[in-house]
Amino acid sequence: MSVRNWVAAAVLLGGSAWAAEAPAIVPMPVQMTAGEGVFKLTAATPVAYAGKDAKAVAAYLSAVLAPATGFALNALPGAAAPANGILLTTVGADASLGAEGYELTVTPKGVVVKAPAAAGLFYGCQTLRQLLPPAVLAGTKQDAVWEMPCVTIKDKPRYSWRGLMMDSGRHFMPVPFVKKFIDLMALHKMNTMHWHLTEDQGWRIEIKKYPKLTQLGSIRAESPVRGNRNQGDGKPYGPFFYTQAEIRDVVAYAAARSVTIVPEIEMPGHALCALVAYPELSCTGGPFKARTKWGVEADVYCAGNDKVVQFNKDVLTEVMGLFPSKFIHIGGDECPKDRWKKCTKCQARMKSKGLKNTEELQSWFIQQIDQFIASKGRRLIGWDEILEGGLAPGAAVMSWRGTGGGIKAASEGHDVVMSPTSHCYLDYGQSNAGGEPETIGGCLTLAKVYSYEPTPANLSPEKKKHIIGVQGNLWSEYLWDGNDVEYNGFPRGCAIAEIGWTPADKKDFSSFWNRMDTHGKRLDALKVNWRRLTPDQK
Ligand code: ACM
Ligand code: ZN
Secondary structure, eight states: OOHHHHHHHHHHTOOOHHHHSOOOOSSOOSEEEEEEEEEEOOTTOOEEEESTTHHHHHHHHHHHHHHHHOOOOOEEEOSSOOTTEEEEEOTTOOGGGTTTOEEEEEETTEEEEEOSSHHHHHHHHHHHHHHSOGGGGOSSOOOOOOEEEEEEEEEOOSOSEEEEEEETTTSOOOHHHHHHHHHHHHHTTOOEEEEEOEETTEEOBOOTTOTHHHHTTTOBSOOEETTEEEEEOOOOBOOOOBOHHHHHHHHHHHHTTTOEEEEEEEESSSOHHHHHHOGGGBSSOOOOOOOOSSSOOSOOBOTTOHHHHHHHHHHHHHHHHHOOOSEEEEEOOSOOOHHHHHOHHHHHHHHHHTOOSHHHHHHHHHHHHHHHHHHTTOEEEEEGGGGTTOOOTTOEEEEOSSSHHHHHHHHTTOOEEEOOHHHHBTTSBSOSSSOOOOOSSOBOOHHHHHTOOOSOTTSOHHHHTTEEEEEEEEOOTTOOSHHHHHHHHTTHHHHHHHHHHSOGGGOOHHHHHHHHHHHHHHHHHTTOOOOOOOGGGO
């Protein structure tokens, strides 16, 4: 049903002012049918749960409804829908909905969320939150009539990887903001936060075996000033990093919101801050200082030094201990080969392994790491440069330099996450109309992002299955803090969420644009510094 028909139906059927509006769900569900009347949530509404893992989701629902409504809804076990209440259940769910799908039925007499697994129940609850007035998302008590329109929804995601990337390397993002970001992802039914943790400009994750990584590598002497990327601000930046205890806390917080955190540890390039701490891992021996300008550093790990391979295995061992994610991102992008061409160790490695060029040396290095990650039951993912010189078997590719890398990888049978600069680089500007804050460059309007179709038409149906998802990237050279991440991330991140969730034939930019009227009120209630819509976004 179109939004316009919905409004007409809901108005005809009566209901409160809010409930008469279209249920502007973002991302748009697969199937949604209007019912008659409204369900009213009160302080006395019973909440029941049944089946596997439903208890935790019920507790989550009560907790998120509490601040704005002031209701302390007590969730209790119970297989049947309580009268005038809410039931969350995995019992008797339609298995074809998969682990993340759900059914949601709202009638004047009650609400039932039914899903095969906890993630689906959780997403049913996100839809439920969006059916209530936007003020329900506020962190403090609000005056509102807590009604939702009656509706029947059957819903499941299009892709299994619905991601956003946070770059804590260029600018450190404090833990409370990381949690807010995870909450925002969950609201949009996004399930993968790619966390960029190491860079030429800062190493941000505590590694117990190599304490100097954060003692020395999490500090830079200065940064480019806002407004002039060629001038330093003279202000030391750091030490800024996440302790392992903080990471465990964030990972658990994300898991409770159906978000998997995929950590990224960059190698063999973008690794200057590791070399600051351990210069013996470089080709030249250093010494080094953390980069104070943006851009790519020429000094990289020495691929001819066995200690480098062992060091990265040790780091990844601790990383895999912290992050249960199946995928481990090892970067692999933008590794200048200048040092390798002149380094006797790198040249000796090429000779002994019969490698024809430095691309093959990079490939050899990535394969060592791939074998190690695979031996631990995990899967390597890297930027599309890891295709050069031969891709490690089992590795997955994140296609960023356009979609060619993704198409090639999928054709060869590798899984692919599409994240091309052309549509998914949310660090680009959002408008050419002037008055925008400084960005890395480019112009990527909301409409352009929304228009993206991740699965290339020219792949065979068999190869299309290897396109596992889509991701928006929030590189932070020009995002100084969470406020900037929110401005660049929303509403373009809402568009990425809809690309990842909603079937292609249901995508409709004008519907999305109209839904942003209501959805913007949600972002306001959550105190998100989202970029307001202007005509140049279309
Ligand atoms: C990248 O943007 N260098 C992956
Ligand atoms: Zn070397």
